[in-house]
Amino acid sequence: MTEHITTVAGVAVDTRHWIGGERVASVETFTDVSPIDGSTLGEISRGTATEAEAAVAAARAAFPAWAATPRAERARILHAIADGVDKRIEDLANVETLDNGALLRSHRCGVMPRVAHNFRFFADWLLKLEHQDFATRGHTNHVSWDPAGPCVLITPWNAPLMLATWKVAPALAAGNTVILKPAEWSPLTASLLADIAAEAGLPAGVLNVVQGYGAEVGNPLVSHPDVRRISFTGSVPTARHIARAAAANLTPLSLELGGKSPLLVFADADLDLAVDLAVEQYDNAGQVCLAATRILVEETVSDEFTRRFVEKASRLRQGDPRDEATDLGPNIHPRQLEKIDGFVRRALGDGARAVIGGKRMDGLYYEPTLLTDVAQDSEIVQEEIFGPVLTLQIFGDEEEAVRLANDTRFGLAATLVTGDHERAERVTARLVAGTAWVNCFFVRDLRAPFGGSRHSGVGREGGTWSFDFYCDVKNTVTAPNGWHNHG
Incomplete structure (x- = not known):
C-alpha cells in the first residue's frame, strides 16, 4: 500500500x-x-473509462439509501465533514500550496475555513429549505426538492478544494451521490x-473521486447515461x-x-x-x-489613478x-505561463505599452503587468x-464606460467605483454580469446566486438556486375535501 502513498x-x-x-x-x-519549484509531488492514478464506469455504478448503487436519508441526518454528516x-486546515493548506502555488497564508486563513463553511452552510440551508404552500381554486400546491441522482462535478485548479466543495456540499445536501473529477494539475x-x-x-x-485527464476519464463521465447532473x-x-456530450x-x-x-473608476471615486481594488486583481x-x-x-483622473496604481x-x-x-506566487504550469507570455508579447507587438511588468521571470513567475494603449477589439x-x-x-463619460464594459463575449462580474449612489444604480443596471460589486470586490455570500452571463456560463448556484439545480423540483397539487376515511 505504501507505493500508493x-x-x-x-x-x-x-x-x-x-x-x-x-x-x-x-x-x-x-x-x-x-509549480513552486518543479518538484514531483506524486504519481497519481490515471483514470480511464473503466474507473469512470465503476464510479458511476458506485454512485448509482448508493443513491437510493442516501436520497432516503432524513434531512437532519444528511446535515449532521455534512457538519461532521466540516x-x-x-x-x-494546516494539512490541507500546506498540501494545496505545494500543489497549485497559491499563497499559504490565504489557504490557511481564508480558503480552507471557507471549505468547512461550504459544508456547514448547505447543511443548514437544507434544514430550512421550503416553499410556502399556495392555493389554486381551493387546491393546495406544495413544492418539494427531490434528489436527482448521481452528479459529475468537474473542478478547476486555481482554487481546487474550495471550488470542489462549493459543488460537492450542495449536491450531497440535496441527497445526490457524487463523482468528483479534480483538475489534473492540482x-x-x-x-x-x-x-x-x-x-x-x-x-x-x-462521494467518489476519480483522477485523470478530461479526454480519458472526463469524457466517459459526462457522456454516461446514468449521470443526472453535471457541474x-x-x-x-x-x-x-x-x-x-451531455446533450x-x-x-x-x-x-x-x-x-x-x-x-x-469614475472621477468621483475614492x-x-x-x-x-485594482491592485487586488493580481491575487492568486x-x-x-x-x-x-x-x-x-x-x-480626468486617469493620470492620477495610474500614478497611484504603479x-x-x-x-x-x-x-x-x-x-x-509573499503577495504573488507562481503560475500553475509551464503551459499556462507560455499562454500568458504569448498574450503579452503579441499585445506589445501590436503597439500596447507596458506601464509595469511585461515579461516572465525565473521559474513559473510572471511580472505583475499593466498594459495601456490597447484597442477595444484587440x-x-x-x-x-x-x-x-x-x-x-x-473613457470620457458614463455612456462610453458602459459600452466598453459590456463589449466582450463574457459577463461573469463587474466592479464599479464611484461616490455617486444614483450613478451606481444606473450603471449596474446596465452592466452584463452575474455579479456586480460597488466600491468593493470579492464579497461573496453563499445565499446569493452565482454564475455568469453570455460565454461566462449557464445557470446559477448558491442558496436555494443550488438546490434548484441539484434536485428535481416537484409541485404536488391536492384537491380539497377529497379524502375518504376507510377506517
Whole structure:
C-alpha cells in the first residue's frame, strides 16, 4: 500500500481513486508537479473509462439509501465533514500550496475555513429549505426538492478544494451521490477530502473521486447515461465539449466559465479605494475567474489613478508562496505561463505599452503587468488571460464606460467605483454580469446566486438556486375535501 502513498509537506496523501468507499489504483499514472519549484509531488492514478464506469455504478448503487436519508441526518454528516476539515486546515493548506502555488497564508486563513463553511452552510440551508404552500381554486400546491441522482462535478485548479466543495456540499445536501473529477494539475486535496468524508461517516459510494485527464476519464463521465447532473467550472472550449456530450442524454448542466470583467473608476471615486481594488486583481497570480482584468478609468483622473496604481503595485512581493511576506506566487504550469507570455508579447507587438511588468521571470513567475494603449477589439482586451496581466483604458463619460464594459463575449462580474449612489444604480443596471460589486470586490455570500452571463456560463448556484439545480423540483397539487376515511 505504501507505493500508493505520497508525502507532501509532511502529509500522507493516497494517490489512488476513491470509488465505492475503497481506494482503487489505475494501471497508468500521471505525474503531479509543484509549480513552486518543479518538484514531483506524486504519481497519481490515471483514470480511464473503466474507473469512470465503476464510479458511476458506485454512485448509482448508493443513491437510493442516501436520497432516503432524513434531512437532519444528511446535515449532521455534512457538519461532521466540516469538523474534519477544521481539524486538518494546516494539512490541507500546506498540501494545496505545494500543489497549485497559491499563497499559504490565504489557504490557511481564508480558503480552507471557507471549505468547512461550504459544508456547514448547505447543511443548514437544507434544514430550512421550503416553499410556502399556495392555493389554486381551493387546491393546495406544495413544492418539494427531490434528489436527482448521481452528479459529475468537474473542478478547476486555481482554487481546487474550495471550488470542489462549493459543488460537492450542495449536491450531497440535496441527497445526490457524487463523482468528483479534480483538475489534473492540482488533484491532491480532493483525495484528502475523500478521507475526511469517510471518517465523518459518509456512506460508501456517496462521494467518489476519480483522477485523470478530461479526454480519458472526463469524457466517459459526462457522456454516461446514468449521470443526472453535471457541474463544471473551467474554460469555454471544454464547456462546449461537455455540453455536446451531455446533450445526448439531456443531462442538465451548470457551467461557470471564464471572465473578462471590467473595473470602472469614475472621477468621483475614492481613488485610493479604486487603486486598492485594482491592485487586488493580481491575487492568486491573476488566476481568478472573477478578476476585473479590464480597468476602465474616467479621463480626468486617469493620470492620477495610474500614478497611484504603479506606486502601490510596485510594492507587491513575488516569491515562494509559503513565505508569509509573499503577495504573488507562481503560475500553475509551464503551459499556462507560455499562454500568458504569448498574450503579452503579441499585445506589445501590436503597439500596447507596458506601464509595469511585461515579461516572465525565473521559474513559473510572471511580472505583475499593466498594459495601456490597447484597442477595444484587440485580443488582449477580448480574451481571458488568467494571469497577472491587466489592461487600462480611458473613457470620457458614463455612456462610453458602459459600452466598453459590456463589449466582450463574457459577463461573469463587474466592479464599479464611484461616490455617486444614483450613478451606481444606473450603471449596474446596465452592466452584463452575474455579479456586480460597488466600491468593493470579492464579497461573496453563499445565499446569493452565482454564475455568469453570455460565454461566462449557464445557470446559477448558491442558496436555494443550488438546490434548484441539484434536485428535481416537484409541485404536488391536492384537491380539497377529497379524502375518504376507510377506517
